[in-house]
Amino acid sequence: MSILADYGCDEQTYIDQAKQRESVCPAGCPWCGHAGGLIGHGYYLRKAKGADQAYFIWIKRWFCKNCHRTLSMIPNFLLPYRHYLVKVVQAVMTAFYESEQSWKRVTASCAQDGTPGLRTMQRWCKALAGYAPT
Numbered sequence: 001m002s003i004l005a006d007y008g009c010d011e012q013t014y015i016d017q018a019k020q021r022e023s024v025c026p027a028g029c030p031w032c033g034h035a036g037g038l039i040g041h042g043y044y045l046r047k048a049k050g051a052d053q054a055y056f057i058w059i060k061r062w063f064c065k066n067c068h069r070t071l072s073m074i075p076n077f078l079l080p081y082r083h084y085l086v087k088v089v090q091a092v093m094t095a096f097y098e099s100e101q102s103w104k105r106v107t108a109s110c111a112q113d114g115t116p117g118l119r120t121m122q123r124w125c126k127a128l129a130g131y132a133p134t
């Protein structure tokens with residue numbers, strides 16, 4: 001399971017701080033609800049794509065001594081199960097929904113180098129449409 005954590009910085013600052021940053025331990029396990037049973041369980045490396053470069057980001061993990069499950073703390077500039085940074089996805093959503101641009105214009109403004117691909121952007125809009133302002 002992943003939970004979003006606000007580290008109060010952007011992706012580059014987060015990377016620069018590496019593992020030196022303090023990760024606040026969640027009060028309870030989201031799996032079993034047990035309080036105070038989470039212990040640090042290292043990190044894993046996750047690749048994240050920005051508009052013009054890729055980042056390799058260390059993700060903090062916690063282990064529950066009660067239910068033996070793990071928990072990942074995803075910085076809030078990433079989305080669980082998505083490769084691209086939130087700001088890339090947000091730019092596409094804004095262009096399509098708020099500015100009502102055609103897919104041709106969205107592609108021209110948000111995917112200059114061919115990434116993200118059109119089908120990826122369309123998939124985001126379909127999956128996240130419920131979160132777009134109306």
Ligand SMILES: [Zn+2]
Binds near residue numbers: 031032034064065069
């Ligand atoms: Zn647990």
